[in-house]
Amino acid sequence: MALRFVPRREPSRPMLWATPVLAVLMTLVVGTVLFTALGYDGLGAAREIFVTPLFNPYRWQDLLVKAAPLATIAIGLSVGFRANVWNIGAEGQYVIGGLAGTGVALLTLDGEGAWILPAMIAAGVLGGMAWAAIPAFLRTRLGVSEILSSLMLNYVAIQILYYLMRGPWKDPMGFNFPQTAMFSGAQTLPYVVPGTLIHLGIPVALALALAVWFLMVRTVAGFQVRVVGLAPQAARYGGFREGRVVWMTMALGGGLAGLAGIFEAAGPFGQMVPAFPTGYGFTAIIVAFLGRLNPIGIVLAALVLALTYVGGESAQTTIGLPAAAIGVFQAMMLFFLLAVDILVRYRLTTGGRGTAVAPAPLAPAPGLVPEPTSGRGAAA
Numbered sequence: 001m002a003l004r005f006v007p008r009r010e011p012s013r014p015m016l017w018a019t020p021v022l023a024v025l026m027t028l029v030v031g032t033v034l035f036t037a038l039g040y041d042g043l044g045a046a047r048e049i050f051v052t053p054l055f056n057p058y059r060w061q062d063l064l065v066k067a068a069p070l071a072t073i074a075i076g077l078s079v080g081f082r083a084n085v086w087n088i089g090a091e092g093q094y095v096i097g098g099l100a101g102t103g104v105a106l107l108t109l110d111g112e113g114a115w116i117l118p119a120m121i122a123a124g125v126l127g128g129m130a131w132a133a134i135p136a137f138l139r140t141r142l143g144v145s146e147i148l149s150s151l152m153l154n155y156v157a158i159q160i161l162y163y164l165m166r167g168p169w170k171d172p173m174g175f176n177f178p179q180t181a182m183f184s185g186a187q188t189l190p191y192v193v194p195g196t197l198i199h200l201g202i203p204v205a206l207a208l209a210l211a212v213w214f215l216m217v218r219t220v221a222g223f224q225v226r227v228v229g230l231a232p233q234a235a236r237y238g239g240f241r242e243g244r245v246v247w248m249t250m251a252l253g254g255g256l257a258g259l260a261g262i263f264e265a266a267g268p269f270g271q272m273v274p275a276f277p278t279g280y281g282f283t284a285i286i287v288a289f290l291g292r293l294n295p296i297g298i299v300l301a302a303l304v305l306a307l308t309y310v311g312g313e314s315a316q317t318t319i320g321l322p323a324a325a326i327g328v329f330q331a332m333m334l335f336f337l338l339a340v341d342i343l344v345r346y347r348l349t350t351g352g353r354g355t356a357v358a359p360a361p362l363a364p365a366p367g368l369v370p371e372p373t374s375g376r377g378a379a380a
Contacts, residue, residue, distance in 0.1 A: 002350070003348055003349070003350055004348075004349060004350075005342065005346040005347070005348060005349075006346060006347055006348075006349050007345065007346055008345055008346060008347055011344050011345050012343070012344055012345075012347075015343045015344045016292065016344050017292070017297075019337065019340045019341050019343055019344060020290050020291075020292070020297075020301070020337060022336075022340050023290070023333055023336040023337040023339075023340055024050075024304060024333060026332075026336040026340070027329060027332045027333045027336055028046050028050060030332060030336075031045065031046055031328070031329050031332060032045070032046045034328070035321070035325065040319065040320070040321055041319045044315075044318075044319045045315050045319060045321050045325065048311050048314050048315035048318055048319060048321075049307060049308055049311030049312055049314075049315055049325075049326075049329060050307055050308075050311060051311075052311060052314060053307055053310045053311045053314065054307075059310055059314075061196050061197040061198060062197065062310045063303060063306050063307065063310050064197075064198055064202050064306075065197050065198070065199070065202070065267075065268060066306035066309045066310055067202075067205075067299075067302040067303045067305075067306035068201045068202045068204075068205040068260075068263070068302075069094075069201070069205075069260035069261075069263065069264055069280050069284075070280055070283060070284050070287050070302040070305055070306060071205045071206075071208075071209065071287065071298055071299050071302035072201070072204070072205045072208060072256050072257075072259060072260040072263070073090050073094060073253075073256060073257045073260050073280060073281060073284035073287075074284040074285070074287035074288040074291065074298045074301070074302060075205075075208050075209055075212050075256060075288075075295050075298055076090070076212075076252050076253035076254070076255065076256030076257060077090055077253050077257075077284055077285060077288045078212075078288045078291070078293040078294075078295065078298060079212060079215075079216065079225060079249050079252050079253065080249035080250060080252070080253045081229075081288060081289075081293055082216070082225050082226060082229045082249075082293055083225045083226075083228045083229040083245050083246070083249050084228070084229045084232075085146060085245070085246050085249045085250060085253075086146055086147045086150075087132065087135070087146060087150050087249070087250055087253045087254070088146075088147050088150045088151040088154075088285070089131070089132065089135060089149075089150025089151060089153045089154050089254075089281070090253065090254075090257040090280075090281035090282075090284055090285070091154045091157070091158075091257075091277060091279065091280070091281025091282055092131055092150070092153045092154035092155075092156065092157035092158070092281070093127075093128040093131045093132050093157075093253070093254040093257035093258055093261070093281065094128070094257045094258065094260055094261040094264075094277070094280055094281045095154075095157040095158060095160075095161050095261060095276060095277055096127045096128060096130070096131040096157050096160070096258060096261070097124040097125065097127045097128035097131075097254075097257060097258020097259060097260070097261030097262050098124065098258075098261030098262055098264060098265040098272060098276055099127065099157075099160065099161060099164065099261075099272065100123040100124050100126065100127025100128075100258065100262070101120040101121065101123045101124035101127070101258075101261070101262030101265055101266065102120075102169070102180060102262075102265055102271075102272040103123065104116070104119050104120045104123045105120055105180075105183050105184075105187045105265075105266070106169060106180060106181070108186075108187070109181060109183075109184060109187075110184075111186070112184075112186050113186060114186075116186045116187055117186065117187060117188075117189070117266065120187060120262055120266060121259065121262055121263075121266075123262070124258045124259055124261055124262025124263075124265075125255045125256075125258050125259050125262075126255075126258070127258045127261075128254040128255050128256070128257045128258020128259065128261065129251045129254045129255040129258065130254075131153060131157065131254055131258070132150070132250040132251060132253060132254025132255075132257075133247075133250065133251065133254070134149065134153060135149035135150040135153065135250065136246055136247050136250035136251070139246055140243040140246055140247065146246070146250070154281070158277055161272075161274065161276060161277070162178075162274055164272075165178040165179060165180070165272065165273065165274045166178045166274075169272065178273070178274050179271055179272065179273045179274070180271045180272045180273075181271065182270055182271045183265075183266060183270050183271055187266060188266050188267065188270060189201060189263060189266050189267040197268075199263075199267045199268075200263075200267075201260075201263035201264075201267055204259075204263070205299070205302075206299065208256065208295075209295040209296055209298065209299050210295070212295045213294075213295040213296060216295070221248070224240045224245060225245055225248070225249060227240055228240055228242055228245045257281060257284075260280065261276075264276070264278075264280075279327075283305055283330060285334075286301075286305060286330055286333060286334045286337075287301045287302050287305050288301075289334065289337060289338075290304065290305070290333065290334075290337055304333075305330065305333075308326050308329050308330055308333075309326060312325060312326035312329070
């Protein structure tokens with residue numbers, strides 16, 4: 001008998017949350033087969049990446065440290081995605097935020113005072129917002145797609161970083177290495193748990209998840225974002241300006257990306273280096289969709305993606321897995337998530353002739369957005 005997809009009367013809530021789990025499981029199975037075919041220990045790779053860090057208490061600290069910037073960036077991006085504002089430039093905003101905060105650090109390198117770190121954080125947030133304002137302006141004033149403009153600005157930000165590290169900001173006492181001077185004690189994030197790697201950015205990420213959840217569910221601004229994303233025409237009739245939403249969501253996404261940038265510079269890195277761009281801005285897009293654009297779900301998804309970083313580093317040393325394997329697992333996770341998401345709006349049955357159906361858009365997370373009845377459909 002042929003298999004065919006039959007539309008559901010309404011999107012399935014159980015499948016809404018089951019499909020991300022299914023996508024992760026499919027990634028494990030296919031990744032194991034793929035790397036085995038390439039001559040590696042595929043089963044060992046999957047075990048080292050997704051299982052071993054969970055049972056090592058020392059790796060849990062690394063897991064939280066990696067998950068914090070992913071969650072922070074993804075939470076900001078998710079608000080824009082709800083409004084059909086596609087900010088793909090979080091990596092550049094992350095870099096510029098780190099650079100802006102580093103600029104304050106270099107100006108106060110010999111200073112002391114409790115005000116220095118807050119000033120660095122404020123500079124990082126403003127730097128990310130300013131970089132995100134460029135594609136926001138191009139879209140609202142000139143009609144330029146924010147997808148292309150924000151994506152291209154990633155590479156501009158990285159080139160600015162390289163110029164500063166090899167030129168004006170290069171540490172004269174750094175043995176000719178392209179890096180800044182190390183930050184002082186007043187310029188680094190405090191550890192919230194003494195004797196561990198758990199710094200201030202981790203509880204901040206959790207607080208941001210709760211704050212953005214409240215913003216989207218309980219405030220007029222959140223309602224405005226949801227309406228603009230679901231039904232732009234209805235939003236215009238209701239007096240909601242699309243341009244204002246574009247500016248608001250881009251500023252929020254850029255600000256949180258910049259916040260993650262300065263937290264990384266003042267936390268794990270302790271200085272600015274050319275290797276600062278780690279791909280968090282791109283991985284956060286996967287985190288946002290894996291978490292169903294729900295701030296609480298994003299925190300859980302960030303932990304899953306952080307596993308690929310922490311476990312991937314371990315797999316490189318234990319079984320000789322190449323560094324590119326991390327990106328392969330992350331890409332497969334997004335691919336399978338998009339593939340199985342059709343099960344939210346369609347169910348698979350047997351009998352009759354198979355019919356081709358258009359892929360269903362990602363369903364909104366429960367409690368955040370009502371199901372669309374007209375217009376452009378669900379946001380992301």
